[in-house]
Amino acid sequence: MATAEQRLAELGLELPPAPGAVAAYEPWVITGTMLYTSGQLPWRDGKTLLFKGQIGAALTLEQGTEACQLATLNCIAQLKSALGDLERVRRIVRIEGSLNMAPGHVMASPKVLNGASELVNAVFGERGRHTRMIYTFPELPLDTACLIVFWAEIA
Amino acid sequence: MATAEQRLAELGLELPPAPGAVAAYEPWVITGTMLYTSGQLPWRDGKTLLFKGQIGAALTLEQGTEACQLATLNCIAQLKSALGDLERVRRIVRIEGSLNMAPGHVMASPKVLNGASELVNAVFGERGRHTRMIYTFPELPLDTACLIVFWAEIA
Amino acid sequence: MATAEQRLAELGLELPPAPGAVAAYEPWVITGTMLYTSGQLPWRDGKTLLFKGQIGAALTLEQGTEACQLATLNCIAQLKSALGDLERVRRIVRIEGSLNMAPGHVMASPKVLNGASELVNAVFGERGRHTRMIYTFPELPLDTACLIVFWAEIA
Numbered sequence: 001m002a003t004a005e006q007r008l009a010e011l012g013l014e015l016p017p018a019p020g021a022v023a024a025y026e027p028w029v030i031t032g033t034m035l036y037t038s039g040q041l042p043w044r045d046g047k048t049l050l051f052k053g054q055i056g057a058a059l060t061l062e063q064g065t066e067a068c069q070l071a072t073l074n075c076i077a078q079l080k081s082a083l084g085d086l087e088r089v090r091r092i093v094r095i096e097g098s099l100n101m102a103p104g105h106v107m108a109s110p111k112v113l114n115g116a117s118e119l120v121n122a123v124f125g126e127r128g129r130h131t132r133m134i135y136t137f138p139e140l141p142l143d144t145a146c147l148i149v150f151w152a153e154i155a
Numbered sequence: 156m157a158t159a160e161q162r163l164a165e166l167g168l169e170l171p172p173a174p175g176a177v178a179a180y181e182p183w184v185i186t187g188t189m190l191y192t193s194g195q196l197p198w199r200d201g202k203t204l205l206f207k208g209q210i211g212a213a214l215t216l217e218q219g220t221e222a223c224q225l226a227t228l229n230c231i232a233q234l235k236s237a238l239g240d241l242e243r244v245r246r247i248v249r250i251e252g253s254l255n256m257a258p259g260h261v262m263a264s265p266k267v268l269n270g271a272s273e274l275v276n277a278v279f280g281e282r283g284r285h286t287r288m289i290y291t292f293p294e295l296p297l298d299t300a301c302l303i304v305f306w307a308e309i310a
Numbered sequence: 311m312a313t314a315e316q317r318l319a320e321l322g323l324e325l326p327p328a329p330g331a332v333a334a335y336e337p338w339v340i341t342g343t344m345l346y347t348s349g350q351l352p353w354r355d356g357k358t359l360l361f362k363g364q365i366g367a368a369l370t371l372e373q374g375t376e377a378c379q380l381a382t383l384n385c386i387a388q389l390k391s392a393l394g395d396l397e398r399v400r401r402i403v404r405i406e407g408s409l410n411m412a413p414g415h416v417m418a419s420p421k422v423l424n425g426a427s428e429l430v431n432a433v434f435g436e437r438g439r440h441t442r443m444i445y446t447f448p449e450l451p452l453d454t455a456c457l458i459v460f461w462a463e464i465a
Binding site for chain 1: 342343344401403404405411413416417419420421423424427428431439440441442443444445446447448463
Binding site: 114 | 182193290292304
């Protein structure tokens with residue numbers, strides 16, 4: 001069985017440095033057997049916000065999906081930073097996804113957020129099988145295209 | 156003391172089949188003593204989305220309340236599917252309700268979501284006493300009138 | 311080390327009475343070692359909703375920050391009501407903040423919610439280091455300027 005890091009490598013993906021929070025809070029907290037991240041943005045290398053504006057207007061739906069993938073990579077980077085080893089993740093319990101969506105794309109939004117879900121499923125396999133909460137806003141903080149949060153059960 | 160299933164029967168309500176998820180995620184996950192559902196829509200028999208459009212525009216406030224009741228029935232169906240027996244529910248800890256609300260109904264939205272809360276209170280009694288988070292959006296995925304999530308403590 | 315109540319006093323802040331819920335749900339629930347509140351509004355003395363309308367339109371950004379502080383005080387009042395003693399709080403795990411934001415203030419919203427985060431950090435010190443989820447809506451229930459939720463690990 002491949003590890004999560006091996007699967008990332010097979011997918012040609014590299015973990016960015018775990019970004020700091022954009023305000024007076026922490027990127028993650030552990031309580032008991034649970035780890036919760038704060039909202040992760042589609043930062044490239046923790047500094048450049050790569051996807052800004054409304055999905056379906058300033059950005060295509062495909063770019064929205066890529067934004068979700070990149071924000072999810074940053075969530076995984078937070079797990080790595082918090083736990084040292086991604087094999088300590090027992091289960092991704094929930095993904096919360098806030099999307100900056102232009103009006104009129106109600107059929108597309110679940111598919112856009114699959115950018116997050118499918119990456120988690122590919123990297124964590126059975127351990128990646130998660131519940132999901134989707135929020136579609138006409139605007140998001142810092143004009144980010146999306147915000148992704150992980151809840152993970154850890155060993 | 157009546158069981159949750161007896162109370163459902165007294166209310167003349169039948170559990171629909173537990174709907175599958177609409178994208179690449181799971182309808183529920185158990186971690187430790189907690190069960191979390193994904194967002195449940197007002198599906199009738201798992202196939203027809205019965206309430207679509209904005210509450211307060213395409214739908215009346217009363218229809219919005221009914222949509223919340225139906226989505227909540229689907230949450231209860233997920234509990235039944237996950238646990239086998241609703242008596243394994245110790246407590247409904249939190250209900251999350253996303254409403255597809257037309258602008259200008261800020262005083263009505265908490266009452267609309269009572270469609271979920273009052274059903275949970277009626278079915279689970281003391282075990283149904285829950286916290287609540289309400290989100291009012293101008294649009295929701297698949298144009299659903301609402302999305303309801305349960306967090307339950309389980310035995 | 312000052313207690314949370316001593317820090318509140320040093321800040322010149324008094325806990326309001328813990329407000330009841332505005333609909334058919336509970337202001338807080340404890341499950342295992344976790345306490346979750348429902349959404350707290352900027353009530354003064356549990357009765358008058360002090361900040362109403364959109365932040366950045368009806369209200370200034372500064373008033374939005376004050377609204378977050380007041381709703382956070384109400385969260386702390388719920389902790390006190392639930393636990394008797396704020397020293398039973400081990401960690402504020404997560405703050406959820408829904409803001410009633412006028413369009414066009416995407417750079418300001420994280421700073422507005424710092425009204426909640428900075429108060430928690432000041433009152434609880436190390437125990438106050440939390441994750442955060444921000445939601446910016448064009449409208450909120452009862453026309454409140456904000457809704458704040460706490461997740462707390464307790465002893």
